Amino acid sequence: xxxxxxKGTSLIETLVIIVIGGIIATLAIKLxxxxxxxxxxxxDWLDLQRGVTRLETQLRRDLRDAADVELPDEQxxxxxxxxxxxxxxxxxxxxxxxRTNQQSDQSPREGYRLPKSRVVVSHDDPGQVRMLxxxxxxxxxxxxxxxxxxxxxxx
Numbered sequence: 001x002x003x004x005x006x007k008g009t010s011l012i013e014t015l016v017i018i019v020i021g022g023i024i025a026t027l028a029i030k031l032x033x034x035x036x037x038x039x040x041x042x043x044d045w046l047d048l049q050r051g052v053t054r055l056e057t058q059l060r061r062d063l064r065d066a067a068d069v070e071l072p073d074e075q076x077x078x079x080x081x082x083x084x085x086x087x088x089x090x091x092x093x094x095x096x097x098x099r100t101n102q103q104s105d106q107s108p109r110e111g112y113r114l115p116k117s118r119v120v121v122s123h124d125d126p127g128q129v130r131m132l133x134x135x136x137x138x139x140x141x142x143x144x145x146x147x148x149x150x151x152x153x154x155x
Contacts, residue, residue, distance in 0.1 A: 044115040048135055055095055055112040055131075056147050062086050063129055063149040077121045077129065090119035127151055 009017075063069070068080040077088040084101045095112040118134045133145040 047113050047115055048117065051095075051112040051114045052133060052145050055114070055133075058097060058110075058112075059088065059131065059147060060149050063151055064153055066151050069123060069129055069151055071121055071123050074120045074122065077131070088121070090121075093117055095119055 062079050062081070065081050066079045067082060070078040070080070072078065075090045079086040079088075083103070084099050086097065086099045089096050089098070093113065093115045095114060096109060097112070098107050098109045100107045114133060114135070116136050120132045120134075122130045122132070124130070128148060128150050131147040133147070134142055135145065136142040
């Protein structure tokens with residue numbers, strides 16, 4: 001007589017397949033989550049680089065044209081130009097530039113995104129402004145960017 005093999009799977013076989021499937025799904029979810037974190041960190045780094053570059057270019061231009069500068073606090077820089085006033089205010093990963101013209105009521109604004117950064121402005125040397133940008137504030141991998149510019153056009 002031939003023995004018949006029962007059709008289907010046993011409970012043990014089904015449970016083993018479910019456990020293995022769960023382990024594979026957990027590993028896949030962890031891998032996707034890590035790649036999403038890496039993508040977000042890469043985007044923040046690119047935003048920081050772009051923001052620092054744009055901020056440096058505009059700040060240098062404004063300081064070269066400056067007649068006088070004021071620092072109400074270490075987060076704010078006010079630059080007096082011949083026909084306008086420009087202020088840079090740092091708050092929560094954003095440096096906001098506002099230009100106020102003397103003849104107009106309009107005040108155009110632009111922002112420079114500097115994620116997870118702290119900005120400190122100083123005017124210790126009489127003819128020079130220094131802006132320190134500490135990226136990844138408080139983390140072991142923090143970087144510092146320094147922008148130093150002479151006020152006005154010097155011969």
